[in-house]
Amino acid sequence: MIGGLIDDMMRAVEDARDSATEALFEPTLRLGVTGLSRAGKTVFIASLVANLLARGRMSRLKAEAEGRIGAVALRPQPDRDVPRFDFESHMAALSAPEPRWPQGTRSIAQLRLSIRHRSANWLERMTGDSTLHLDIVDYPGEWLLDLALIGQDYAAWSDRALALARAPLRAPLAAPWLALLDAADPDAALDETQARALSAAYADYLKRAKAAGLSGLTPGRFLLPGELEGSPALTFCPLPAGSKRRRGGMRAEFERRYDAYVARVAKPFFRDHFARIDRQVVLVDLLGALDAGPGAVADLRDAMTAVLGCFRPGGGWLASILGRRIDRILFAATKADHVHHVQHPRLTAMMQAMLRESVARAEFRGAKVETMAIAALRATVEQEVARDGRQLPCVRGRLLETGREAALFPGDLPDNPAAVLAQAREDAPPGAGWLGGELDLMDFAPPKPSASARAGDGPPHIRLDRAAEFLLGDRLA
Known part of the structure; x- marks a missing residue:
């Protein structure tokens, strides 16, 4: 126990020294990215990095919209004992003539981006450009849930x-x-x-x-x-x-x-990795849970409550020693491209309803929490299809199972999240009455490279630039 306390104190001294150095010269922002089951974590990281390197589709990242980002480049990661996130291989899979979804990461990985930018403050601009090092830390959602075992x-x-x-x-x-x-x-x-x-x-x-x-x-x-x-x-x-x-x-x-x-x-995972994270993204396949039935939604709600419980300001039991905390958390409902954009507000509302009580506790303690519906890599386009005398808002893309292209109407998401959550119980199997039996989602393959893509454009996405603004924008101001 004494040895552990000494080790923690030494880490605290090292963290304080590193923090002072970064604050004076080139600050570092450590962004943790994790995802619950089948949420698309690897694709999120690959697309985020690609879109920061080629920012033609990042208009809602304020520093980019104002022309203040000078350059972004990959750099060697600082932690030599952590595997590097294999960005190049994942992008090769997504951009191949016959693109495929990349294999998910099975352990912790890391990647560093250095962002050279000008301050929005004219007085600070007089000192020249600044550099923000963005360290993206990729780890399985299963490991995050293990933090709830501490103290249990x-x-x-x-x-x-x-x-x-x-x-x-x-x-x-x-x-x-x-x-x-x-x-x-x-x-x-x-x-x-x-x-x-x-x-x-x-x-x-x-x-x-x-x-x-x-x-x-x-x-x-x-x-x-x-x-x-x-x-x-x-x-x-x-x-x-x-x-x-x-x-x-x-x-x-x-x-x-x-x-x-x-x-x-x-x-040790908490001490060596999680407690050093400044900001966090939690990716959630909410559409998949809604499609699977009330028991799956109840399971997801409980998992997200457990996840948010890990983000205690200061980081929980070790934070009083390490003195760091996660101050921004983004819960993102992924695969928003699987439904028409008119359904996105309902998808976001459902996410907000599932997190409302836990988010309120986190915000009271100092963490800023945001929810949004995103697609890190947009695999579909939208299309109106006439059927039975009305226009249906559909999505068109390549079906994952067959590879053929199809336009589908997935159904309407519920407009009353509270009523849906009231039905969501772990002991409730899927039934014909769930969501009126209307929701019908399909899995899509990645889009083929477009001949009309412009130079300087990253992969197509939905709201990835808004996610980046929430996570990075204030550090690029």
């Missing part, structure tokens, strides 16, 4: 995880693991073969839940184990409450392994 004991986590697994939405996905669990005696002596079987079955359940679009899945390293694959740190699972806690028994050993996971995985 094994029994409380087990109770919550078991309640979720037995709810109607997840029970079919969790059935193989629950069957093994029902046959086990948590108070018996630990059998390592049985422990591995239980943890593997639990991990398989989490993977099936993620594939189904669910978000509240912990521990995150069960989904993306990295270097921990096969280690005792990942050989545990939730167990039902019991009156016994036999020394050397399964329950006692699983509790020790859970505590070790929190201490050696969740806390």
